[in-house]
Amino acid sequence: MSLLVVGSMAFDSIKSPFGAVERVVGGSATYFSLAASYLTPVRLVSVVGKDFPREVIDMLASRSIDTKGLKIAGGETFRWKGYYEYDLNTAHTVKTELNVFRDFAPVLPKEYRNSPYVFLGNIDPRLQMDILSQVRGPRLVALDTMNYWIENSPAPLREAIGKVDIVIFNESEIREISGEYNLVKAARTVRGWGPSRIVIKRGEYGVLHLSDGTMFAAPGYPLETIFDPTGAGDSFAGGFMGYLASRGTADPTDMDYRLATMYGSAIASYTVEAFSTERLQNLSTEDIAERVDAFRALTEFRV
């Protein structure tokens, strides 16, 4: 079933201990859409400038990604410049240029308004709420955010969180927003604001999933070659929501959520094997199934 995503599309300049790239295609909605497109039809809502390569938009549209909601504005595409040290879990931002993203105020195409699954990528929480209000009775809504909004727009962010089913954080974000260091307590605090499920991303340590009465922990896949962690979290979210949308139920089971977590983890584990979307956009469904199976082999035990 259709999965609506709103988020950024960008040019990234990245340095990691394993190389550097200038002005490559990035952005949360880009990674998310590509990852989800292996599992379900995607409806993309974002904005780029006239400098954004037409062939990338064509590449997205050639998959199961509807680009009707992608606005091409006058001006330059959003840019992010950052670097990683050996600890690939922490991205250091050098520069952010909002450009066309500054005036981003999307009106959803009519066909998007019945989207049953919605992912509100990391943007201004006021925009997240505005977009959500344009969707009629979605089955499942997830929200991502970042420390910038936690620090600068705490009240709107908390209001937005109150309107969704699932929030995706990294460890430092949920600690900051909840004021609780312990993750079990932090997740309970945020669940108290409305969402029934919290997904905590822990970089190479994997994912911790907390909801009422059940917890699920998935490790990161121990890779020998990690070039660039950019987009890992968004790829994870895309695989996670893509799997849930592919199931099509309004009330996924605990096992649906677990498998969604593993599909997200599998796809993200490929994303980091190359810079930009190079590896992510060249996967096969067999690659993904193989990695999900490798995760099973990595974690299973029988008493």
Add this chain to the structure above:
Amino acid sequence: MSLLVVGSMAFDSIKSPFGAVERVVGGSATYFSLAASYLTPVRLVSVVGKDFPREVIDMLASRSIDTKGLKIAGGETFRWKGYYEYDLNTAHTVKTELNVFRDFAPVLPKEYRNSPYVFLGNIDPRLQMDILSQVRGPRLVALDTMNYWIENSPAPLREAIGKVDIVIFNESEIREISGEYNLVKAARTVRGWGPSRIVIKRGEYGVLHLSDGTMFAAPGYPLETIFDPTGAGDSFAGGFMGYLASRGTADPTDMDYRLATMYGSAIASYTVEAFSTERLQNLSTEDIAERVDAFRALTEFRV
């Protein structure tokens, strides 16, 4: 089957964000022995001073722990003073007083020399080798170490590692000794020196187990209450080796190693719920089985 452990017994003074204790019983061999004693008979080799409480030795001896190899020397017991900040994964040492441990040069009791399972706790690698040379044809030998020996006795440590089957490291230790940041590569480097299996402890993120052709990852158990991580690693090692010794085979299967990892993780998850050995020494086999089962529920998924 019998499991020989050599390591420290100590008085610890610890501060964590959740409280502070002065001069409580600690030491790697203490935690290890208690943890392993739930699963297999233990033979303890260590040294304490006359100031060490007799009732603690009696408590150990009242379990399946043979204390014939525990020397009570003139002088004071080894002391460690340290603290933890909110990041409970990192212990900060304030002071170490070796005391009776300075002249520790154990001669194994005759009955210990046929021990089929051996754990060489974190002590001078020359001593680890000396003790190992006193054991006749052990089935399985594991070694623990720390950054102090990696930095100050690299050649003897590497020689000791060459004589064992399993090495237990934390992440920073294996990175330091191998010169490789990537854990998959680091483990391969150390396996090149002799051991067939590497177990990497990652604090609250769990354990990563690497050997030829197989990997196993177990998360830490998401606990709401962690008082004191002291002894978690040694409790893990005790449960891990205790389980392998209880199986009694010279060549454990991959599943034996996985279950050993889960028993170690289960016992360690209790240790941190209280200061010192308070929780660890008051477990039931049902508590342990219950936590192993909770770990299964935490990690399992079916495609």
